[in-house]
Amino acid sequence: MSADKPPSPAGGQTLRFPGASRDAALHDQLYRYAQDMQELLDSNNELEQRYRNLRESYDSAVEARSALERLLHAFRDIYLMTDRAGTILQCNPAAVAIAPASQLPGVYIGDLTTASHQESVRQLLERLESGGEAPAEELELNLKSQAGGNPALIASVSCIPVRVDGDLRAIHWIIRDITHMREAEFESKISSLVFGSTSEGVMITDCEGGILAVNPAFSKITGYSSEEAVGKNPRFLQSGAQDRHFYEKMWHTLRTDGHWQGQISNRKKNGEIYIEWLTLTSAQDDEGKVLSYIGVFSDLSRLMQAEKRLFHLAHSDALTQLPNSELLQDRLQQMIGLAKRRGEAFAVMAVDLDRFKQINDAFGHVAGDQALNEIAARLTASMRAADTVARIGGNAFAILVPGMVSEHDIGLVAGKIIGALLQPLDIDGREHIVGASIGVALYPDHGEEAASLLGHAQIAMREAKRAGGNTHAIYRAAQEAAGDAAPADGAARA
Amino acid sequence: MKKILIVDDHSDIRKLIRITIGNSYEVLEAEDGMTALQIIRHHQPALAVLDIMMPGEMDGLQVLDAIRADPALKDMQVIMVTARGQAKDYEAGMSRGANAYLIKPFSPIHLVNSIKELLK
Numbered sequence: 023m024s025a026d027k028p029p030s031p032a033g034g035q036t037l038r039f040p041g042a043s044r045d046a047a048l049h050d051q052l053y054r055y056a057q058d059m060q061e062l063l064d065s066n067n068e069l070e071q072r073y074r075n076l077r078e079s080y081d082s083a084v085e086a087r088s089a090l091e092r093l094l095h096a097f098r099d100i101y102l103m104t105d106r107a108g109t110i111l112q113c114n115p116a117a118v119a120i121a122p123a124s125q126l127p128g129v130y131i132g133d134l135t136t137a138s139h140q141e142s143v144r145q146l147l148e149r150l151e152s153g154g155e156a157p158a159e160e161l162e163l164n165l166k167s168q169a170g171g172n173p174a175l176i177a178s179v180s181c182i183p184v185r186v187d188g189d190l191r192a193i194h195w196i197i198r199d200i201t202h203m204r205e206a207e208f209e210s211k212i213s214s215l216v217f218g219s220t221s222e223g224v225m226i227t228d229c230e231g232g233i234l235a236v237n238p239a240f241s242k243i244t245g246y247s248s249e250e251a252v253g254k255n256p257r258f259l260q261s262g263a264q265d266r267h268f269y270e271k272m273w274h275t276l277r278t279d280g281h282w283q284g285q286i287s288n289r290k291k292n293g294e295i296y297i298e299w300l301t302l303t304s305a306q307d308d309e310g311k312v313l314s315y316i317g318v319f320s321d322l323s324r325l326m327q328a329e330k331r332l333f334h335l336a337h338s339d340a341l342t343q344l345p346n347s348e349l350l351q352d353r354l355q356q357m358i359g360l361a362k363r364r365g366e367a368f369a370v371m372a373v374d375l376d377r378f379k380q381i382n383d384a385f386g387h388v389a390g391d392q393a394l395n396e397i398a399a400r401l402t403a404s405m406r407a408a409d410t411v412a413r414i415g416g417n418a419f420a421i422l423v424p425g426m427v428s429e430h431d432i433g434l435v436a437g438k439i440i441g442a443l444l445q446p447l448d449i450d451g452r453e454h455i456v457g458a459s460i461g462v463a464l465y466p467d468h469g470e471e472a473a474s475l476l477g478h479a480q481i482a483m484r485e486a487k488r489a490g491g492n493t494h495a496i497y498r499a500a501q502e503a504a505g506d507a508a509p510a511d512g513a514a515r516a
Numbered sequence: 517m518k519k520i521l522i523v524d525d526h527s528d529i530r531k532l533i534r535i536t537i538g539n540s541y542e543v544l545e546a547e548d549g550m551t552a553l554q555i556i557r558h559h560q561p562a563l564a565v566l567d568i569m570m571p572g573e574m575d576g577l578q579v580l581d582a583i584r585a586d587p588a589l590k591d592m593q594v595i596m597v598t599a600r601g602q603a604k605d606y607e608a609g610m611s612r613g614a615n616a617y618l619i620k621p622f623s624p625i626h627l628v629n630s631i632k633e634l635l636k
Contacts, residue, residue, distance in 0.1 A: 047599075047620060048528045054621035055532065061625065 100197035245291030263287035342398035350412035372479035376457035376491040436494035459486040460494035519561035549574025
């Protein structure tokens, strides 16, 4: 080949073999072109393959990006993207909870929070800017809502910084409205505080009635600890005071109305029976299926004791604890009603003490009060449980004696009373004897009304006093005139 | 488009080079040294592909000398082209101011890359 030939001057070469040399050079150059073309084709194939690979990666990246955008679009959490300074660049539709989407871009994110949280946002941006190690940050912010003046919402915020070569470029913000959650937590906290601290017993059962939880007041009232009660059916508290019918009615009301209220007797762990005011409520789901029953009860025993005490205070004589004149009137009315229905009879006895004034005069009121207490006790001891002994005046008593009508019986009872009172009283170490004058009126013979019966008994009592005391007299219609003519009280004549 | 002058007495070789780079540059041609120098002075191309062995009064090296002797052409790039194995030509060309050197048959890829590199 010409290229292998030794070098020769350009002029000479051309002159000696002009055609052959030029053809050979062209041939060589063309082969060289073909070789390069082969190289280019190879490299082209490789580039095409690379292009296809890139294209595939690109397509899947585009796909992923579009999927991500669709996801963010459908996301119920608020998504915001800000620049490194916190200025909003884009947002998703859920952001409407803060402000209309068109108003958000360009807004500084700190301006969305309530005044008290703006400093937190500033510090967060500072941390992200200074390149904190954390890949994401979580915080809770109160956001002002600019949409329709809704109240501020409590948001749980995740911040994801986007860094390129360690430089903060943008920040993704995922903001979840946790207002309802916080409110529910608050409510649940309040509920459990109430559950734990109320003085009313509370038990919560499942829909089968098995106890799920009881509160401390439950344990205090019933004596059963939470461990003992949970898992049991509340039946274990039953005292037996209510019959099957009662419970059937209770359950019927609870099932139809969703609640029941009433008074019920239960038994404590120590066996004591107590009365409670119980409110049962069923908790139901949206479809009306019972999820659980809630029983709230208060122990009425103390209340009833207090009521009894109040009744006693209002209706008894403070000194002797005997029924007072008011209660006597009540009892007398009841007794008249009962006797009328049953066609029965009873006696009203008026008892007036003889020589009592002397005790007060000689020993003073304290001694007199002691003596009255003793006399009250003796009177009560002389009578049957069914009889009513009341103190109706300073030294005046009245006794209702059901079923006693014969003069013989009256004489026996009056004698017993007088005998008891004639026993000497020990007053400051000195003996003193009082006596009693007793008047008796009978229902219905001497009156059918409380006032006339009492009045007639007192007329008879004065008759006994006139007779010298320590005796009894039964009312006679004729006495009335004498009584009216001499209305002076027994004490004055004693 | 930058101008490139191809200097070769072989018209087919010039044609090959024109096809190779014609899309990217404005191509001028000369078949001998004297013509080349005239075109260079007139058009001031950015680069010349200069064959050393040429008939006539000036060979490639002489054209190179003339280019380097002219201050108006100090920025002009020159690629020398010669037949295979002419080591002394290479040395002569490079020492007299050529910017690159190709051996025939040259690789068109190499040529294109060299031009690109020199005109960067």
